[in-house]
Amino acid sequence: MTTVLKALLIALAGLALGLWATRAALSSAGIAADRLGPWRIEARAGAADADPYTRARVERDGEIPLGLGEGLRLTTREDSDGHALNPACVYRFGPQAPPSRFWTLEAVDREGFPLENAAERYALRSSELLRQPDGGFAVFVSARAHAGNWLPVSGTQPFALALRLYDPALSGASVGGERASAPKLVRERCG
Amino acid sequence: MKAAWLARAAYYLALVVVIAALTHFTVLLMIPTVAERDAFARVAALAPPFKTVALPAATPKSRDFPYADPAVAAAVCVYDLAAGPVRSRMALGRASFASLSFHSRRGVVFYALTDRAANRGRMEALIVTPEQLRSLVARDDEDNPTEDLRIVSPTTQGFVMARVLTGGAGDADDAAAQAAAMSCGLEPITEADK
Numbered sequence: 001m002t003t004v005l006k007a008l009l010i011a012l013a014g015l016a017l018g019l020w021a022t023r024a025a026l027s028s029a030g031i032a033a034d035r036l037g038p039w040r041i042e043a044r045a046g047a048a049d050a051d052p053y054t055r056a057r058v059e060r061d062g063e064i065p066l067g068l069g070e071g072l073r074l075t076t077r078e079d080s081d082g083h084a085l086n087p088a089c090v091y092r093f094g095p096q097a098p099p100s101r102f103w104t105l106e107a108v109d110r111e112g113f114p115l116e117n118a119a120e121r122y123a124l125r126s127s128e129l130l131r132q133p134d135g136g137f138a139v140f141v142s143a144r145a146h147a148g149n150w151l152p153v154s155g156t157q158p159f160a161l162a163l164r165l166y167d168p169a170l171s172g173a174s175v176g177g178e179r180a181s182a183p184k185l186v187r188e189r190c191g
Numbered sequence: 192m193k194a195a196w197l198a199r200a201a202y203y204l205a206l207v208v209v210i211a212a213l214t215h216f217t218v219l220l221m222i223p224t225v226a227e228r229d230a231f232a233r234v235a236a237l238a239p240p241f242k243t244v245a246l247p248a249a250t251p252k253s254r255d256f257p258y259a260d261p262a263v264a265a266a267v268c269v270y271d272l273a274a275g276p277v278r279s280r281m282a283l284g285r286a287s288f289a290s291l292s293f294h295s296r297r298g299v300v301f302y303a304l305t306d307r308a309a310n311r312g313r314m315e316a317l318i319v320t321p322e323q324l325r326s327l328v329a330r331d332d333e334d335n336p337t338e339d340l341r342i343v344s345p346t347t348q349g350f351v352m353a354r355v356l357t358g359g360a361g362d363a364d365d366a367a368a369q370a371a372a373m374s375c376g377l378e379p380i381t382e383a384d385k
Contacts, residue, residue, distance in 0.1 A: 059229045
């Protein structure tokens, strides 16, 4: 009787731990992704040979990934110093983005949907930026309206930023040489 | 006495970890085959086969497709190669970026084209099965080579996704119209092609 009970308990504990680990792995920042500064590069999301974690996440969430020849999505939940992104803070994104024909920057929630905001501005396009004479720029990510390039956020939960590079010069495979162009995400102030 | 107890606890713990690892990998590898709400299912629920349907713009309210770009107008068309190859095209407009991507039933992007690859003002591809490709190649005229871009789909069913960047505030409708005008239609292999 005790042996059966013990076996049952061990099996249940193992199952529970395994399920929990799977759930945690799929909702975490991604295990096998390439990184560029704080950014995670989702280059293989739509690839046939993507790692099983990426495949499982994409299938479960119903995302329609970008093809490799089309564009790249970079995502981060942290600023350049490794702090979680907090909507009560002001962040500065810039002064450059990895080379591409066009890019967009969007603030998203944990599930990848845009953040509610009164202005209904969910993404900023590279074509609508105010730039310095040298081509550099600063995008301010904050809940309150900010002078210059402003991407609104809202809520109290930590958020994430999605940077999409269309027709990028950067490919998933050649990330190594591109570290220098990693766009910085600096926390200016909080509260 | 104490050592025996420790050894036994370690043994039980090891069992739990082994079962947990087995569960983890089994579930992980099963998710893609059992996921009922994968991208194809969500697209097929919106769009009947061979009919181009615009996807709802990404907003906090429309929660069907995570990580969809709010600055992009998108349209999808579900195809089925059972009755023959399928031709998909999209005309170029004034948008700064437009692309077509080809997604298998299993959620794999097996090909993508951008407006850089456009020819005569449009992007165009012929989606085929491996058998259809063989029979098309057998019919090819060597003196008059085909201009078709033939793409082999790994699954009989799949969908084409059109993406068009919306520029400023004004031409969001233009971009949506351009994406929605993407076509995908059957083009059966006939004897007349010989």
